[in-house]
Amino acid sequence: MRIKKISALVAIALSTSLVAGCDFYDEPPGDGGTDPGQPPVETPDVADVVASSSAELLSAIDTAEAGTVIGLNIDGSFENVGTIVINKAITLITSDADGAIDDPVENEQAILSGAVCIDIPTEAAEILRGGEQARISNLAFENIVMDSCGLGESTSNSIINIGKVGKDKTAVILDNLSFDGTGFEESTSDSAAWVYSRGLVNISDSVFTNKSTDAQSMIYLNCGSSASRGGSYANDLGSIMAGNIFALAEINANDATKAATIGVPSNLGQENKNCAATFTGNTFEKFGFLISETSDQSTALYDVFGDTTESDNTLTDGDTDPGVPPEAPDVVTTVAELHAAIDAASSGTVISLDVAGDFADAGTLIINQAITLQSTDSEGVVTETEQAIFSGAVCIDIPTEAAEILRNGNQAKISNIGFENIVMNDCGSGESTSTSIINIGKVGKDKTAVALENLTFDGSGFEESTGESDAWVYSRGLVDISDSEFVNKSADAQNIVYLNCGSSASRGGSNSDPRGSIISGSTFGLGADNTSGMTIAATIGVPSNLGQEDKNCGAEFTDNTFDKFSALISENNDIGTALYDVFGDTTETNNTVTGGGTDPEPTYPENVDEVNAAIQAATAGSTITLGASFEYSTGVITIDRAITLTGQTGAAISGSACIDVVDGAAGAQITNITFNNDAIAKCGATDDAKEAVINIQKVGEDGMPIILDNLSFDASNITEQDQIENKGAWIRSYGFINLTGSEFLSQSRNLQNDMVKLTCSSSKGRMGTLVDGNSFSIIGDGNKETAAVKIGDSSGGVIKNADNENTCAVTVSNNSFTDYTLEAVNDVGEGVRDAAIFARLPAESTNVFTGNTHN
Structure with missing residues (x-):
């Protein structure tokens, strides 16, 4: 034909x-x-x-x-x-x-x-x-x-x-x-x-x-x-x-x-x-x-x-270039218009509630599409000073039946709305019913949370029940709550937020790679001092589920304020405690308790053994913080899961201590730590142990590099070659990393010792490593072969012209290099042999060098 x-x-x-x-x-x-x-x-x-x-x-x-x-x-x-x-x-x-x-x-x-x-x-x-x-x-x-x-x-x-x-x-x-x-x-x-x-x-x-x-x-x-x-x-x-x-x-x-x-x-x-x-x-x-x-x-x-x-x-209707989805409907001003808009909405629709509208006794609003409810003025412009108000008999239900729709980034969102004089009752249907104002079923697959942001709940006029699991917001799924106010909660009622984590949906749809709900930047305030012992800012987990597998929450509370509570968090329902952490796996940082004292001083692991114990007790997404007053100078910190290892301001790793990042840690982060070691030794207990202060093994997945950010490396304590076992590097990686915002100080020309050594023999090392926005400096006299950033293996002072080295796919961008003799070279030659970048050049490889400055 x-x-x-x-x-x-x-x-x-x-x-x-x-x-x-x-x-x-x-x-x-x-x-x-x-x-x-x-x-x-x-x-x-x-x-x-x-x-x-x-x-x-x-x-x-x-x-x-x-x-x-x-x-x-x-x-x-x-x-x-x-x-x-x-x-x-x-x-x-x-x-x-x-x-x-x-x-x-x-x-x-x-x-x-x-x-x-x-x-x-x-x-x-x-x-x-x-x-x-x-x-x-x-x-x-x-x-x-x-x-x-x-x-x-x-x-x-x-x-x-x-x-x-x-x-x-x-x-x-x-x-x-x-x-x-x-x-x-x-x-x-x-x-x-x-x-x-x-x-x-x-x-x-x-x-x-x-x-x-x-x-x-x-x-x-x-x-x-x-x-x-x-x-x-x-x-x-x-x-x-x-x-x-x-x-x-x-x-x-x-x-x-x-x-x-x-x-x-x-x-x-x-x-x-x-x-x-x-x-x-x-x-x-x-x-x-x-x-x-x-x-x-x-x-x-x-x-x-x-x-x-x-x-x-x-x-197929014959139109050409039909363009983008239909525009959002007009601003709604009544309950009837709101119900009609929700019924007609498709994924991506934004429904605007006029701040001057009447939304009393709206009944049950079922959100089963990836839509947004938000307050605006009559022209559809979001205002920061006014909100549309729900009052009377109303609840918003995001049902379990929407789980297959509200996933893969398709998010339901409720934004910038107020709740006053609410009459609480049953919300939802079937097994996902609760007594609540906002009821969230088992949704959250693909780590797609329901988003509640900039909401205001004034409980001074609420009619609410005293059931143990009753809450203003009740969720069996994944929910992110941010920048919201929950005030004037009756001390005779129960929860402001209740997280029922009996389903994997509450962990982002995965028990093996969990991501729990995140509550941040919000205020939780009682109407009077809590003397009943029953009122909680949040119950995190179902008490009757304690001891059962895959019923924990893994939630995060960050930068919240708790008013008229006496303590922040407890694994028991203690009188005056804001957060009842049933399973003891909640991560909390920078929260403040007012009227009952401030967030108690956190505890930190005191040595490398305690750091490793904390890592083994942690789940993916957890944060472990090194304390500034403790010494981490000997031993190997092993990271084998996607946690964040960070430091209190001033926290340092010293002596011969090191960090070994091993299989299972794709997506892990190391941030805000100073390294002032006086020795570089073999790091790790596996066959892939290498001489380094941070040793990244063959780790990394698509979209999940090891993140190294805001780190400081001071090489001034290493003055002799015998302090460096086998010419070890400060960072050595066989995997996929993003190294950003860090400083490398006082590298010596008289020592063969790279600050960053990237090896491309593994496919993980060729996934697109990024070295961006860092600063490097070198001091002293000498003619040792050394580099701020070395990419690939060399022989006789020349990077090998081989497939691995030519396909490293490393981007070195927006870094500053101070006092290095050579800039970007693939051969350090003879004489003074220190280089800012020692690698196969972009013209002969998949490496990319851009925006770097050489001073």
């Missing part, structure tokens, strides 16, 4: 290099071999080799050379092929048994089915560049059993998995493909997709149909690497999708199902993680609207970073 022509719109999107209206196969625009970023060179009339079975196809790929065109016989059988690895510049395309490409039967394609995936791995990045492209063309995918595809850090649950390839603007080409999801067995995980790409991909004239609304994206663009922008962060043109059809099997009622997720939601706010993708001339069926920067229900394109270019795209 004659393959259909690509739309001239693609030529517009690629205007720097394409010619509008060219036939996509027969007359490709440009010369793909010399003009990087172009489609492959002209497709011949006959394939170089024809495969009629899975075995023949895998054999043909194995023996193919660059430029080979492999025809898949339209009458062949390609069921359960397994993983097809494309690591060279070849083309897979439908042909007949004789290899003819132009004239197969109309509307027929070779079909891949069952357990199959096509993997274009990151390891092919140096081959698939400079115009040397991989192409998959004119094939069909039916009755697919999706599973993990690829290896290492570039694995995904997908049918086509594309690693970090795309240098020199050389995209993987997918064109004229057909995906029929009717018989697919596919995952519902957040990033599962029919096509998953960490690199540069151009998809054109393809059909993605019958996508289940119980699953996730058709396309997922993970743009954490510069490969997704053609190998350069400076390039503002990423992947291009043109002339395709994206169709659901039914009307989309699930905000997780997308035609494309463009960017990784957890990367939002991070530099150089955006996609700069282009969508042109595509059709989207059974979606409500085209594009949004949030995961709104019925949105085709989830544009995480808001930098996608789209033009001439069509929804």
